[in-house]
Amino acid sequence: MSIILRVIVNAIALWAAVLLVDGIEVSADTTVSTIATYLGIGALFGIVNAVIKPIVKTVGCIFYYVTLGLVALVVNALLLWLTAWLAGVLGIPFEIDGFWAAFWGAIIVAIVSWLLSLFVGKDDD
Template identity: 85%
Template sequence: MSIILRVIVNAIALWAAVLLVDGIEVTTDNTAAMILTYLGIGALFGIVNAVIKPVVKTVGCIFYIVTLGLVALVVNALLLWFTGWLAGALGIPFTIDGFWAAFWGSIIVAVVSWLLSLFVGGDDD
């Protein structure tokens, strides 16, 4: 899947997480700024997943095996939480209030991304 399409899918999935999970929010009122914020967060989330996730999966391989992959839920939550922290450090108005908001948000992001990827086609991660 092209990078632009992946960013758009991430942005839509993060928008769904903001709508459905208390504790995840984008704090801008301007519609144009909100769209750019979601696209920026989608790109940032894609970069975090492309750079950090393979390292974590390699280093924590034994935990993936022992927990039959359930540790992936925790890893995805931590990566989303880190994206929220990084967005705040970069001045992007996106916040995640705690691990549990990140946990439920990461599940929503994963499901929505998967569903959108089914419709738009492309390769799976």
Template identity: 70%
Template sequence: MSIIIRILVNAIALWAAVFLINGINVAATDPADQIIVYLAVGVIFGLVNAVIKPIVKTVGCAFYALTLGLVALVVNALLLMLTEWVAGLFNLPFTIDGFWPAFWGAIVIAVVSWLLSLFLPDGDD
């Protein structure tokens, strides 16, 4: 059940990024197709963050310390761009028009995910 909740949170956060940031787009026109795209990209984004992000954090821990964690913003933008590339491999109509939309989109996704996680049970209760 936790995995399904995380996928839904990622999908909602991606929707917010598409809604708020110019340069991040989902080209599906039918609402059902849009929901499927958001859920699929949410799965891809979750997998990229689960697999790649810990490796990058381990290898680049000196950069995290040197920049007081600000390099995490760049890493999150690059992981979002990687998600777009993987989504393209599956012919999903999810596009990002460069680094800056990815940068701001990653910030929106992080904030929306954090806000949603405040209202969801974390399993420790």
């Protein structure tokens, strides 16, 4: 159940990023397809974070240490940008126009995810 909840939280956070950041777009036709698109992007973003982020943190741990964790902002932006690229490959209508849109979008996704996680509760995994 926690995986489904995590996908929904990611979808809502990505929706907030689309609303607040110019350069991040979802171009679905109907309301149902828009919801399905956000859920698909939320699942894809969760997979990218679960698979690639630990590898990047392990390999680049010295950069996290030297920059006092600020490189995490860049890593999160690049992972969001990678998610948009993978969505394009999979035919999901999600686009990010450039690094700065991904950067600000990643910050919004992180903040909204954190806030929603406070309300939803902590995972017991």
